[in-house]
Amino acid sequence: MTLAQAPSYPVVTGLGGETVGFVAREDYVEAVRALRDAGYEMCVDVCAVDYLGHPGRDLPDGVAPERFEVVANLLSLSKKERTRLRVQVPESDCVVDSLFSCYPGTEAMEREAFDLFGIGFIGHPDLTRILMPDDWEGHPLRKDYGVGRVPVQFKDAPGPR
Amino acid sequence: MALEDLSHNFLTGRLEDLVRWARRASVWPAAFGLACCAIEMMATGGADFDMSRYGMEVFRNSPRQADLMIVAGRVSQKMAPVLRQVYDQMMEPKWVISMGVCASTGGMFNNYAIVQGVDQVVPVDVYAPGCPPSPETLMHAILTLHEQIRTGELLRRPEVLAGADDDASSPWTPQIATAVRLGTPK
Amino acid sequence: MTTGTRDTADVGRVGSSGALIAETSERGQEMRRRADTLPDELARETGAVLRLPEGIVLDANSIDIERPSDETMIINMGPQHPSTHGVLRLMLELDGEFVLRTKSVIGYLHTGMEKTAEELTYVQGATNVTRMDYLSPITNELAFSMAVESLLGVTVPERAIWIRMLMSELNRMSSHLVWMATNGMDVGSTSMMIYGLREREMILAFFEKTAGLRMNLNYVRPGGVAADLPDGWEDDVEIICDTIEARTYEYDELLTGQQIFHQRMEGVGSLTAEEALALGLTGPLLRSTGVPWDLRRAMPYLHYDDVEFDVIVGTYGDNFDRYAIRLNEIRESIRIVRQVVDKMPAGDYRTQDAKVTPPPRGRIDASMEALIHHFKLFTEGFRVPAGEVYTAIESPRGEIGMYLVSDNSSKPFRLHVRGPSFVNLQAVPLLMRGGLMSDTVTVISTIDPVMGEVDR
Numbered sequence: 099m100t101l102a103q104a105p106s107y108p109v110v111t112g113l114g115g116e117t118v119g120f121v122a123r124e125d126y127v128e129a130v131r132a133l134r135d136a137g138y139e140m141c142v143d144v145c146a147v148d149y150l151g152h153p154g155r156d157l158p159d160g161v162a163p164e165r166f167e168v169v170a171n172l173l174s175l176s177k178k179e180r181t182r183l184r185v186q187v188p189e190s191d192c193v194v195d196s197l198f199s200c201y202p203g204t205e206a207m208e209r210e211a212f213d214l215f216g217i218g219f220i221g222h223p224d225l226t227r228i229l230m231p232d233d234w235e236g237h238p239l240r241k242d243y244g245v246g247r248v249p250v251q252f253k254d255a256p257g258p259r
Numbered sequence: 260m261a262l263e264d265l266s267h268n269f270l271t272g273r274l275e276d277l278v279r280w281a282r283r284a285s286v287w288p289a290a291f292g293l294a295c296c297a298i299e300m301m302a303t304g305g306a307d308f309d310m311s312r313y314g315m316e317v318f319r320n321s322p323r324q325a326d327l328m329i330v331a332g333r334v335s336q337k338m339a340p341v342l343r344q345v346y347d348q349m350m351e352p353k354w355v356i357s358m359g360v361c362a363s364t365g366g367m368f369n370n371y372a373i374v375q376g377v378d379q380v381v382p383v384d385v386y387a388p389g390c391p392p393s394p395e396t397l398m399h400a401i402l403t404l405h406e407q408i409r410t411g412e413l414l415r416r417p418e419v420l421a422g423a424d425d426d427a428s429s430p431w432t433p434q435i436a437t438a439v440r441l442g443t444p445k
Numbered sequence: 446m447t448t449g450t451r452d453t454a455d456v457g458r459v460g461s462s463g464a465l466i467a468e469t470s471e472r473g474q475e476m477r478r479r480a481d482t483l484p485d486e487l488a489r490e491t492g493a494v495l496r497l498p499e500g501i502v503l504d505a506n507s508i509d510i511e512r513p514s515d516e517t518m519i520i521n522m523g524p525q526h527p528s529t530h531g532v533l534r535l536m537l538e539l540d541g542e543f544v545l546r547t548k549s550v551i552g553y554l555h556t557g558m559e560k561t562a563e564e565l566t567y568v569q570g571a572t573n574v575t576r577m578d579y580l581s582p583i584t585n586e587l588a589f590s591m592a593v594e595s596l597l598g599v600t601v602p603e604r605a606i607w608i609r610m611l612m613s614e615l616n617r618m619s620s621h622l623v624w625m626a627t628n629g630m631d632v633g634s635t636s637m638m639i640y641g642l643r644e645r646e647m648i649l650a651f652f653e654k655t656a657g658l659r660m661n662l663n664y665v666r667p668g669g670v671a672a673d674l675p676d677g678w679e680d681d682v683e684i685i686c687d688t689i690e691a692r693t694y695e696y697d698e699l700l701t702g703q704q705i706f707h708q709r710m711e712g713v714g715s716l717t718a719e720e721a722l723a724l725g726l727t728g729p730l731l732r733s734t735g736v737p738w739d740l741r742r743a744m745p746y747l748h749y750d751d752v753e754f755d756v757i758v759g760t761y762g763d764n765f766d767r768y769a770i771r772l773n774e775i776r777e778s779i780r781i782v783r784q785v786v787d788k789m790p791a792g793d794y795r796t797q798d799a800k801v802t803p804p805p806r807g808r809i810d811a812s813m814e815a816l817i818h819h820f821k822l823f824t825e826g827f828r829v830p831a832g833e834v835y836t837a838i839e840s841p842r843g844e845i846g847m848y849l850v851s852d853n854s855s856k857p858f859r860l861h862v863r864g865p866s867f868v869n870l871q872a873v874p875l876l877m878r879g880g881l882m883s884d885t886v887t888v889i890s891t892i893d894p895v896m897g898e899v900d901r
Contacts, residue, residue, distance in 0.1 A: 112835070113595045113832065113833075140725050142725060142727075143835075143861070145863075154831070155831065171846070171848070178743050180835065198485075201723060203871055210867075223483055227474060228551060231336055232472040238371055238560060244371070246370050247370065291525060292531070293553075294531070294554055295661055298579060302646065305639060307646045333554065335552070335554055335555045337471070338532060338553040367561075368558070370557040371560070372555050372556050373556055
């Protein structure tokens with residue numbers, strides 16, 4: 099990762115050899131823009147993770163764990179490298195900046211994160227639900243949202259009367 | 260619907276058979292392929308498992324022109340109203356085959372997003388199990404439906420069910436529907 | 446615990462047509478009139494992709510759409526439509542036959558697979574993931590298995606790697622054959638539909654012989670593959686390769702040699718490399734613009750660096766380039782399969798690590814330890830240490846990625862799938878802008894979306 103200056107946020111090496119950066123919410127878009135100018139032409143994926151109930155994740159010092167994380171995966175075609183940025187998003191103030199102005203291809207991915215997790219993206223052109231019906235209540239992929247199983251014979255259903 | 264009320268003589272009996280033959284020999288499916296089962300439905304229409312020998316290879320894109328809706332694939336909450344709307348647009352007589360376990364019971368996706376069985380939205384005549392059902396299974400389901408149309412079992416079903424409930428003391432034995440027995444090759 | 450409700454009992458109301466339209470309306474997700482759309486979204490729907498430099502703000506009056514909005518018509522295409530390749534709904538603002546704005550509404554096949562993945566063990570995970578991109582199930586399973594294996598730190602035996610390559614390339618061939626079939630059908634060539642499906646049946650018969658299932662094979666699992674290749678597989682594969690290779694020349698003659706096909710596909714739906722990179726497109730869509738990016742060549746996984754194959758690249762980024770790329774990728778896959786047949790080593794088809802792989806059935810009767818391993822594996826499953834990983838491979842549609850977060854239990858904590866079609870569909874407004882209604886069909890066809898992985 100040849101940035102103009104060394105990143106100010108902690109960086110570890112991931113399992114595939116890629117660099118994983120833990121950036122604060124305020125510096126998120128700036129960091130992504132710097133990476134884009136350093137040669138990461140494509141934003142491959144933006145997703146969200148709900149860490150409610152996780153036994154304990156491995157965060158570097160100085161990074162305070164919050165309930166949600168927004169993860170942006172970037173790809174450099176020229177250097178054949180990947181990198182990842184993880185942003186902690188608190189439950190009480192569940193918004194983060196949108197990468198749409200930087201990478202227009204994140205439009206659908208951020209809508210999906212909004213739909214399934216309820217994380218708002220500031221600066222997104224059209225933040226509406228994308229996968230669930232428009233009048234759905236709740237955000238299904240959150241950990242406190244049930245799977246919605248129907249009781250099935252021999253597994254969940256009450257016994258014979 | 261009124262045909263079975265007539266006491267059949269030579270002429271009316273034959274007319275009813277003719278109508279039923281016409282109905283089962285050219286059942287035109289409505290294109291309602293949703294997911295993986297749709298690919299197997301396309302394969303059934305292809306050259307190796309030809310549906311055209313039963314007069315069925317024309318998948319009508321407009322539900323107004325179709326007789327049969329093969330619900331091929333998982334029906335999500337967003338798709339259920341669309342499914343009902345397409346079904347309502349079809350003209351009588353119409354039939355529904357629920358293809359695959361996702362359409363029949365929700366399949367392996369017992370969660371918030373999938374309607375647990377398409378029979379919660381439309382009335383189903385034949386259920387075809389499998390994930391996805393191989394084209395042979397779908398052909399069996401279609402032939403079972405043809406048998407049901409040929410024997411008029413669809414119209415007789417309410418009476419058959421009413422008869423079975425009378426004998427409450429005997430243990431329930433599964434009744435193999437005439438259509439399935441006749442439709443199953445030996 | 447909140448559970449969203451959608452009362453399906455209300456669905457069957459057959460009243461005035463107003464009630465039915467209200468039921469199937471997606472309100473906020475649909476295309477709105479121009480006056481009600483924000484300028485950024487309006488720009489996006491008309492196909493604007495590249496971002497303005499810093500400091501310049503988009504002025505609503507500067508978005509020039511040729512016709513005033515009272516002379517145009519917003520129509521709906523789908524979700525039940527013969528040509529939308531599944532349940533994709535497109536809302537188009539038309540000026541006669543010309544498309545001005547496009548908005549796609551997806552979610553009609555949303556299955557909650559990412560939520561289901563949190564309820565299934567890692568052994569069962571492949572069954573869930575395989576149904577996302579149902580035309581190339583092996584690629585889904587492969588990406589998932591590779592993600593799990595890198596978290597587990599387990600090595601896969603050589604033979605398993607080569608078997609995975611064989612099945613991946615056969616899957617690529619069958620997926621591209623389905624694409625050729627449906628693309629031909631969309632353009633009007635029903636014989637191409639029959640040919641494509643007929644060739645695919647040969648590959649599916651081989652899949653059934655090896656894995657037990659024609660589609661949605663639960664074959665590639667963490668640790669290796671589920672079963673060894675059957676006896677005589679070299680002959681079967683050779684027959685498949687020879688037959689399909691000869692037939693690709695027939696398709697060439699049928700489609701490429703036809704003027705109507707050229708007129709419908711050339712120059713339609715053009716894309717530049719800059720726009721493709723900005724949108725995050727991968728696969729044949731990106732390669733048609735001239736960018737030679739194929740993960741099998743650029744960031745090789747399995748043993749793709751030990752086989753020779755070409756990366757097919759287009760020039761103009763239009764429909765015809767994408768068709769040519771897919772046709773030639775079938776030939777390249779045949780080339781790879783032939784090399785795999787020569788290089789296939791003997792050995793185990795799955796790792797011998799007893800914590801990951803169930804023991805052979807025969808040993809369960811003899812050894813108590815084997816019985817306990819089998820029991821633990823199929824009731825609880827193996828535990829994966831806590832961590833996170835992003836693994837990406839090249840599916841016939843582009844880069845499929847698995848972002849897997851584990852928490853030292855037997856079930857994934859979070860599985861996010863980066864579906865290539867989900868991202869590729871963002872190119873639809875750009876490719877349809879200014880085209881005719883009939884071009885929308887070919888554009889959708891050459892983007893090759895599989896709605897299972899778009900909606901998951």
